Amino acid sequence: MNFRLAGRTAAFPRSLVFVSAAALGLVVAYQSVPPANASDEMEIEISIKDHKFEPSALKLPVGKRVKISVKNLDPSAEEFESKDLGFEKVIAGNSDAIIRLKPLEAGTYIFYGEYHMDTALGHIVAE
Structure with a gap:
Protein backbone atom coordinates (compact mmCIF):
# COMPACT_ATOMS: atom_id res chain seq x y z
CA MET A 1 0.00 0.00 0.00
CA ASN A 2 1.38 3.46 -0.88
CA PHE A 3 0.54 6.90 0.44
CA ARG A 4 1.65 10.46 -0.36
CA LEU A 5 3.39 12.58 2.21
CA ALA A 6 4.72 16.06 1.37
CA GLY A 7 4.79 15.35 -2.36
CA ARG A 8 6.60 12.01 -1.95
CA THR A 9 5.24 8.51 -2.31
CA ALA A 10 6.16 6.03 0.41
CA ALA A 11 5.24 2.41 1.11
CA PHE A 12 2.92 1.78 4.05
CA PRO A 13 3.87 -1.48 5.80
CA ARG A 14 1.15 -4.13 5.45
CA SER A 15 1.78 -5.35 9.01
CA LEU A 16 0.90 -1.89 10.34
CA VAL A 17 -2.34 -1.94 8.34
CA PHE A 18 -3.18 -5.38 9.82
CA VAL A 19 -2.37 -4.31 13.40
CA SER A 20 -4.37 -1.10 13.03
CA ALA A 21 -7.38 -2.97 11.64
CA ALA A 22 -7.17 -5.57 14.43
CA ALA A 23 -6.96 -2.86 17.10
CA LEU A 24 -9.97 -1.07 15.63
CA GLY A 25 -11.87 -4.37 15.60
CA LEU A 26 -11.12 -4.89 19.30
CA VAL A 27 -12.30 -1.39 20.17
CA VAL A 28 -15.56 -1.90 18.25
CA ALA A 29 -16.09 -5.35 19.84
CA TYR A 30 -15.38 -4.01 23.34
CA GLN A 31 -17.81 -1.12 22.89
CA SER A 32 -20.57 -3.46 21.72
CA VAL A 33 -20.47 -5.48 24.97
CA PRO A 34 -22.97 -3.97 27.42
CA PRO A 35 -21.45 -2.98 30.75
CA ALA A 36 -22.13 -5.28 33.70
CA ASN A 37 -24.61 -3.94 36.21
Whole structure:
Protein backbone atom coordinates (compact mmCIF):
# COMPACT_ATOMS: atom_id res chain seq x y z
CA MET A 1 0.00 0.00 0.00
CA ASN A 2 1.38 3.46 -0.88
CA PHE A 3 0.54 6.90 0.44
CA ARG A 4 1.65 10.46 -0.36
CA LEU A 5 3.39 12.58 2.21
CA ALA A 6 4.72 16.06 1.37
CA GLY A 7 4.79 15.35 -2.36
CA ARG A 8 6.60 12.01 -1.95
CA THR A 9 5.24 8.51 -2.31
CA ALA A 10 6.16 6.03 0.41
CA ALA A 11 5.24 2.41 1.11
CA PHE A 12 2.92 1.78 4.05
CA PRO A 13 3.87 -1.48 5.80
CA ARG A 14 1.15 -4.13 5.45
CA SER A 15 1.78 -5.35 9.01
CA LEU A 16 0.90 -1.89 10.34
CA VAL A 17 -2.34 -1.94 8.34
CA PHE A 18 -3.18 -5.38 9.82
CA VAL A 19 -2.37 -4.31 13.40
CA SER A 20 -4.37 -1.10 13.03
CA ALA A 21 -7.38 -2.97 11.64
CA ALA A 22 -7.17 -5.57 14.43
CA ALA A 23 -6.96 -2.86 17.10
CA LEU A 24 -9.97 -1.07 15.63
CA GLY A 25 -11.87 -4.37 15.60
CA LEU A 26 -11.12 -4.89 19.30
CA VAL A 27 -12.30 -1.39 20.17
CA VAL A 28 -15.56 -1.90 18.25
CA ALA A 29 -16.09 -5.35 19.84
CA TYR A 30 -15.38 -4.01 23.34
CA GLN A 31 -17.81 -1.12 22.89
CA SER A 32 -20.57 -3.46 21.72
CA VAL A 33 -20.47 -5.48 24.97
CA PRO A 34 -22.97 -3.97 27.42
CA PRO A 35 -21.45 -2.98 30.75
CA ALA A 36 -22.13 -5.28 33.70
CA ASN A 37 -24.61 -3.94 36.21
CA ALA A 38 -24.37 -4.54 39.91
CA SER A 39 -27.89 -5.97 39.70
CA ASP A 40 -26.54 -8.74 37.44
CA GLU A 41 -24.38 -9.97 40.33
CA MET A 42 -25.72 -12.08 43.17
CA GLU A 43 -24.14 -11.45 46.59
CA ILE A 44 -23.50 -14.23 49.11
CA GLU A 45 -21.89 -14.13 52.58
CA ILE A 46 -19.90 -16.99 54.08
CA SER A 47 -18.22 -16.93 57.47
CA ILE A 48 -15.43 -19.06 58.84
CA LYS A 49 -15.78 -19.84 62.54
CA ASP A 50 -14.00 -22.63 64.45
CA HIS A 51 -12.48 -23.66 61.09
CA LYS A 52 -15.91 -24.36 59.57
CA PHE A 53 -17.86 -22.59 56.83
CA GLU A 54 -21.30 -21.19 57.58
CA PRO A 55 -23.24 -21.88 55.47
CA SER A 56 -21.35 -24.87 54.14
CA ALA A 57 -23.92 -25.61 51.41
CA LEU A 58 -25.10 -23.01 48.92
CA LYS A 59 -27.67 -23.21 46.14
CA LEU A 60 -27.03 -20.73 43.33
CA PRO A 61 -28.75 -20.07 40.01
CA VAL A 62 -27.11 -21.13 36.77
CA GLY A 63 -25.75 -18.34 34.58
CA LYS A 64 -25.54 -15.57 37.19
CA ARG A 65 -22.34 -13.85 38.33
CA VAL A 66 -21.70 -14.23 42.06
CA LYS A 67 -19.84 -12.11 44.58
CA ILE A 68 -18.90 -14.06 47.70
CA SER A 69 -17.95 -12.10 50.82
CA VAL A 70 -15.96 -14.35 53.13
CA LYS A 71 -15.50 -13.29 56.76
CA ASN A 72 -12.86 -15.15 58.72
CA LEU A 73 -13.99 -14.88 62.35
CA ASP A 74 -11.15 -17.11 63.57
CA PRO A 75 -7.89 -15.57 64.84
CA SER A 76 -5.82 -17.70 62.43
CA ALA A 77 -5.59 -17.44 58.63
CA GLU A 78 -7.47 -19.77 56.30
CA GLU A 79 -6.95 -20.43 52.61
CA PHE A 80 -10.38 -20.43 50.95
CA GLU A 81 -9.98 -22.58 47.82
CA SER A 82 -11.87 -24.39 45.10
CA LYS A 83 -10.19 -26.30 42.31
CA ASP A 84 -13.66 -26.75 40.75
CA LEU A 85 -14.18 -22.98 40.58
CA GLY A 86 -10.54 -22.04 39.97
CA PHE A 87 -9.71 -19.80 42.92
CA GLU A 88 -7.65 -19.75 46.09
CA LYS A 89 -7.41 -16.88 48.53
CA VAL A 90 -5.65 -16.65 51.88
CA ILE A 91 -7.84 -14.76 54.35
CA ALA A 92 -6.05 -13.46 57.42
CA GLY A 93 -7.55 -14.07 60.84
CA ASN A 94 -10.34 -11.65 61.82
CA SER A 95 -10.58 -10.21 58.31
CA ASP A 96 -12.56 -10.66 55.13
CA ALA A 97 -12.15 -11.08 51.39
CA ILE A 98 -14.23 -10.91 48.22
CA ILE A 99 -14.32 -13.71 45.64
CA ARG A 100 -16.09 -13.12 42.32
CA LEU A 101 -17.34 -16.07 40.30
CA LYS A 102 -18.18 -16.19 36.63
CA PRO A 103 -21.65 -17.45 35.76
CA LEU A 104 -21.86 -21.12 36.73
CA GLU A 105 -23.07 -24.05 34.70
CA ALA A 106 -25.33 -26.62 36.35
CA GLY A 107 -23.41 -28.85 38.73
CA THR A 108 -21.84 -29.24 42.15
CA TYR A 109 -18.69 -27.32 43.06
CA ILE A 110 -16.58 -28.12 46.13
CA PHE A 111 -14.78 -25.46 48.21
CA TYR A 112 -12.61 -25.93 51.28
CA GLY A 113 -10.21 -24.31 53.71
CA GLU A 114 -6.84 -25.73 52.79
CA TYR A 115 -5.37 -25.14 56.26
CA HIS A 116 -8.18 -27.12 57.97
CA MET A 117 -9.46 -29.52 55.33
CA ASP A 118 -10.83 -31.91 57.94
CA THR A 119 -13.46 -29.37 59.09
CA ALA A 120 -13.55 -26.47 56.59
CA LEU A 121 -15.54 -28.07 53.77
CA GLY A 122 -18.45 -26.85 51.69
CA HIS A 123 -20.12 -27.02 48.31
CA ILE A 124 -22.19 -25.02 45.85
CA VAL A 125 -25.02 -26.53 43.83
CA ALA A 126 -25.82 -24.53 40.70
CA GLU A 127 -29.25 -25.27 39.18
